Amino acid sequence: MSSTTVASAADLSTRARIRDAAVLSFAGHGFGVGLRAIARDAGVSAALIVHHFGSKDGLRAACDEYVLGAIRDVKTDVVTGATVSSLFAQLVAMDDYAPLLGYALRSLQAGGDLARDFVDHFAADAEVYCAAGVAAGTMVPSRDEKARARYLTVMGFGALLLDLTLNPPQDPTDLKAVLHGYLERTGLPSVELFTHGLMTDNTMLDAYLLYIGDPPAAGSSGGPREPSPPTSATRESQP
Amino acid sequence: MSSTTVASAADLSTRARIRDAAVLSFAGHGFGVGLRAIARDAGVSAALIVHHFGSKDGLRAACDEYVLGAIRDVKTDVVTGATVSSLFAQLVAMDDYAPLLGYALRSLQAGGDLARDFVDHFAADAEVYCAAGVAAGTMVPSRDEKARARYLTVMGFGALLLDLTLNPPQDPTDLKAVLHGYLERTGLPSVELFTHGLMTDNTMLDAYLLYIGDPPAAGSSGGPREPSPPTSATRESQP
DNA sequence: CCCGCTTCTGAACGCGCGTTTAAGATACTG
């Protein structure tokens, strides 16, 4: 169970109600929302929030802790599917977790420790999933699996975040519609990119490897297996 | 020539100095910076700013217009190189344009019309560049070239933006260091992704095409990937 | 000289913010 809740006795009533209202309000209107608005949503006074959480930063920290824990709990249920695309396919399936995801997205936009923890967590998951895919032969190996997992995570969330900023929904609370529109816009190109890439040959990759001092044919320490000979135009090797 | 400058007579002195200071200040500290701070940087009073620009929003609009025009002027010089990776390689080369790019990134983070114009412009460029690559046979064709160009643009800038949010630099004005760090973190995985993709076969793509009601051609899935030969056909399955 | 004009400024206004304070409810305790 949620090992993250503060679990004080009073947490079951007023304090939790304030926290939930704050998460919802932060997710819907961003962290710039005023304490008085949160208080109104929670049906209490602004002073009571400060009394319970010390300050607005304290409230924010409590929300961070709660959301991170809740997301971790949720994610263990969905632990298997975690590639960047199937991940979003999972996301559209859930409705109740919308406030959590909205809060996380706001957090990603604002930066801070929760954002870092959040992508660290997802990047680690992506890494194990990529490793499984590579082992199963369904996924192309990388010279730096950790960097790739992190790049895919940052790329996926960054694209979602920017798309959301550029196409702001009428109702920010309806995350399901938001994600649906995003998938409609980017589903095909992303899947295409993931299966076929962009380039038809290795010239760009070889040039980059040469540039960073890791020549492609030499098979230096970076390559788990020789990735691709520079002479052969198209990639074909598969063990 | 820059058709965007307001080109009033007084624009050569005080008004331009305020505008430049505002662009610099917005780029370095975000749009939340106060008018008094901008006024201090410009060596004037806060009241003079609103006298010249009407309000803070007016100043923001003038900065948007100026930056968009300047970026367009700059981009015509660099018009050729525009793939998502070589684009960033271009970016690290320029120092003077750092305030422009910083302002644009802040704008992308905040949303608004300039952000939309900005990515529209880059997406259009990416589209013509992709078309050239496909025609030359160096780039894999897509079922929806426009959507792919936009996805690549949003993805590239989104990843940069999120990476920047997660790894905030000590000196936000040193954009060269910022971009250098970003390329160091994401250069290899992105180039790998662009040349090899992620998946070894077409099962995921076929599943997606089936899901959206655009069934793939028979036999396009199966064995080791056969990356859409540019000579045989531009598309494997025409809808 | 005074006039009208633009440029520019310091002081102040009104607002909303996070926070503090003093006091009122409420409930548990001896």
Next chain:
DNA sequence: CAGTATCTTAAACGCGCGTTCAGAAGCGGG
């Protein structure tokens, strides 16, 4: 019942914000 600790609130404080306002400083023309 009185005592007391906790929960809760209305009112006010101080701050910074964008903005307004009256007026000073420079300036070309009757």
